[in-house]
Amino acid sequence: MHPVATPVLSRASWVACLWVALLAAPPVQAQSALNSGDALVEKREMKAWLVRIQEAANKRSYQGTVIVSSGATVASSRISHYCEGRNQFERIDALDGQPRHVVRQNEQVHTVWPEHRVAMVEQRDQMSSFPGLLQAGGEHVTDFYDLKFTGQERVAGREANVLMLRAKDGHRYGYRLWADKSTGLLLRTEVLADSGTVLESSAFSEVAVGTHPPLESLLQPIRRLEGYRISHPALVPVRLEDEGWRLTSGVPGFRQVSCIKRPADSPLRPSRSAEQPRLQAVYSDGLTYVSVFIEPFRAERHTRPMQAAIGATQTLMRRKGEWWITVMGDVPAPTLRRFAASLEHTP
Amino acid sequence: MSKTEDPAGSIRAEELSALVDGELASAEVGRACNQWRDDSAARAAWHTYHLIGDVLRSGDLSSTPGHDREFLASLRQRLAQEPVVLAPARHSGMGASAFGRVWHGMGKRFGGPLRTSAAVAAGFVVVAGALLATQLSPTSEAPAAPVVALYSVPAAGALAAVDRQVVEDAPTLVLDGQLIRDARLDEYLAAHKKFGGSSAPGGPSGFLRNATVESR
Numbered sequence: 001m002h003p004v005a006t007p008v009l010s011r012a013s014w015v016a017c018l019w020v021a022l023l024a025a026p027p028v029q030a031q032s033a034l035n036s037g038d039a040l041v042e043k044r045e046m047k048a049w050l051v052r053i054q055e056a057a058n059k060r061s062y063q064g065t066v067i068v069s070s071g072a073t074v075a076s077s078r079i080s081h082y083c084e085g086r087n088q089f090e091r092i093d094a095l096d097g098q099p100r101h102v103v104r105q106n107e108q109v110h111t112v113w114p115e116h117r118v119a120m121v122e123q124r125d126q127m128s129s130f131p132g133l134l135q136a137g138g139e140h141v142t143d144f145y146d147l148k149f150t151g152q153e154r155v156a157g158r159e160a161n162v163l164m165l166r167a168k169d170g171h172r173y174g175y176r177l178w179a180d181k182s183t184g185l186l187l188r189t190e191v192l193a194d195s196g197t198v199l200e201s202s203a204f205s206e207v208a209v210g211t212h213p214p215l216e217s218l219l220q221p222i223r224r225l226e227g228y229r230i231s232h233p234a235l236v237p238v239r240l241e242d243e244g245w246r247l248t249s250g251v252p253g254f255r256q257v258s259c260i261k262r263p264a265d266s267p268l269r270p271s272r273s274a275e276q277p278r279l280q281a282v283y284s285d286g287l288t289y290v291s292v293f294i295e296p297f298r299a300e301r302h303t304r305p306m307q308a309a310i311g312a313t314q315t316l317m318r319r320k321g322e323w324w325i326t327v328m329g330d331v332p333a334p335t336l337r338r339f340a341a342s343l344e345h346t347p
Numbered sequence: 348m349s350k351t352e353d354p355a356g357s358i359r360a361e362e363l364s365a366l367v368d369g370e371l372a373s374a375e376v377g378r379a380c381n382q383w384r385d386d387s388a389a390r391a392a393w394h395t396y397h398l399i400g401d402v403l404r405s406g407d408l409s410s411t412p413g414h415d416r417e418f419l420a421s422l423r424q425r426l427a428q429e430p431v432v433l434a435p436a437r438h439s440g441m442g443a444s445a446f447g448r449v450w451h452g453m454g455k456r457f458g459g460p461l462r463t464s465a466a467v468a469a470g471f472v473v474v475a476g477a478l479l480a481t482q483l484s485p486t487s488e489a490p491a492a493p494v495v496a497l498y499s500v501p502a503a504g505a506l507a508a509v510d511r512q513v514v515e516d517a518p519t520l521v522l523d524g525q526l527i528r529d530a531r532l533d534e535y536l537a538a539h540k541k542f543g544g545s546s547a548p549g550g551p552s553g554f555l556r557n558a559t560v561e562s563r
Binding site: 099114115217220221224262266278280291293308310313315326328329 | 539
C-alpha cells in the first residue's frame with residue numbers, strides 16, 4: 001500500500017461501491033466462461049484471453065494516440081504498428097517533453113533524439129531473453145492472479161470487453177483491462193493498488209485498427225541520421241551467481257528471466273570517466289517484472305538511500321556494503337524491500 | 348507532385364508537401380516555414396496542397412462555394428424575419444416533466460420568482476449526470492492520490508539499521524513529483540522499462556508505454 005494514499009481510501013471505496021452498483025444495474029449479457037466458477041475452466045480461459053491480447057498487440061496493424069496518466073502527470077505519444085507476415089515495424093513519437101522517436105524493426109530498436117542529434121541502437125533479443133507475457137510466467141500466472149469479466153464499455157470509439165485482473169497476494173498490483181471486442185487489442189489499462197486506487201492509467205484516445213502509414217513514413221526518423229552521434233550500448237548476458245550475487249528467498253511467483261551487464265552511462269549523458277558497468281537482473285511473475293541493479297558504491301554519486309514512486313513504478317535505492325542497490329518495478333514498495341533484503345553477496 | 352527546385356532553393360515543393368502531411372523532420376520545418384513566408388509561390392502551393400488534401404478527404408468540399416452563399420443568405424433573411432422576444436413567455440405548466448414540476452414547486456416554496464421551464468430542469472439533470480459520471484470515472488480519482496512522491500530514508504548514518512529493519516512506510520520527506528526529474532533515476536527507469544517488451548498490462552505494447560513514460 002502506498003502510504004500517502006490513505007486519505008483517499010474512503011473516497012476510493014465509495015467510488016468503487018458506485019462502480020459495482022453501476023455495473024450490476026444493466027444485466028451483463030456477455031457472460032464468459034471466466035466467471036463460470038470452475039477453477040480449471042477459468043484458468044484455461046484466462047490464458048486464452050491473455051494470449052489473445054498479446055497477439056493482437058504484436059500481429060495487428062494499428063495506429064493511434066496513447067495517453068499515460070499517473071497522479072498529476074500526463075504524457076502522450078503517437079504509435080504506428082505495422083505487421084507484415086513475420087516482420088514487425090513500430091514507430092512511437094513522444095508528443096510531450098523533448099522530441100523522441102522510437103523505431104523498432106523486429107528486434108532492432110532505434111531511439112532518436114533529434115534535438116540532441118543523438119541516436120541509440122539496441123537489439124531487443126540481446127537486451128533480454130524476456131519472452132513477454134505468458135512464456136515467462138507461463139503456467140503460473142494463474143496462481144498469482146485471477147481474471148474476471150466485468151462487462152462491456154466503449155473506449156476510443158470501439159466496443160471493449162472489460163476485464164479485472166486481480167492479484168491474489170499483496171506482492172503485486174492488480175489491473176483493469178479494456179480489450180477491443182473484435183481484435184483483442186488493449187485499448188485501455190489501469191494499474192490498481194490494493195485499495196482499488198488507480199496508480200496509473202494508459203489509454204488510446206483514438207485508434208485505427210487494420211491500417212498503417214506507408215513503411216517509408218514509418219521509418220523516416222531513422223533514414224536521416226547523417227551527422228548524428230550513434231551509440232550501440234554493449235549489453236553482455238551474464239549469470240548472477242558468476243557475478244557473486246544471489247537472491248536467497250526472493251518473492252513468491254517471481255523468477256529470473258534475464259541478467260545482463262550494461263554500461264552505466266546513457267547516450268544523452270556520456271560519462272567522462274570510465275564507469276564500471278551496471279549489473280541488471282530482471283525477475284518476472286509472467287505479467288509484471290522487477291529489475292535489480294547492482295553497481296559499486298560511489299559516495300559522490302550515491303548520496304542518500306531513497307524510496308520513490310512514479311505512477312505505478314516504485315524505486316528503492318540503498319547501500320549494501322561496498323555496493324549500491326537499485327530495485328525498480330511496478331509492484332508495491334514492500335515487494336521491492338523484500339527483493340533488496342534477500343539479495344546476498346557471495347564473493 | 349512536381350518538384351521545382353531552383354538554385355536559390357526558394358521552392359522545394361516536395362518539402363512543402365511533406366509539411367502539409369506533417370511528415371517533415373523538425374529540422375526542416377523551420378526552413379519550409381521561412382520559404383512560405385518569403386515566397387508567394389510557396390504560399391500558393393501550400394494553399395493548393397491543402398485544397399487537394401481537403402477534397403481528397405471529403406468530396407463535399409469540391410462543390411462550388413455558391414451553394415454555401417445561398418444558404419447563408421437565406422439564413423440571414425429568415426433570421427431577420429424572426430420576431431424579437433421582449434419577455435419570456437409565461438410558463439404554462441403543460442407538458443412539463445416531473446422534474447420540471449418539482450423544480451417549479453421548489454421555486455414556489457422558496458417564495459422567489461423562480462420560474463423555470465422543463466427544458467432548464469432537463470438541462471440541470473444533464474449537468475448532474477455529467478458530474479456524476481466525472482465522479483465515477485476512475486481516472487478522475489487518480490489525481491486525488493499523490494502517486495508521485497519521494498521520501499528519503501531517515502539518516503545516511505543509520506544505513507546498517509536501515510538494512511536490517513525494513514524501511515518504514517512513514518515518509519520523512521515528501522517532495523513534489525517534479526523534483527525527481529533526476530537524470531540518473533531516468534536512466535534506471537529507461538533500463539528497466541526496456542524489458543517491458545510485449546508485456547500486456549503495460550499498454551498495447553510495452554515499448555509504447557516506455558516511450559511515453561520516459562519522455563515525461
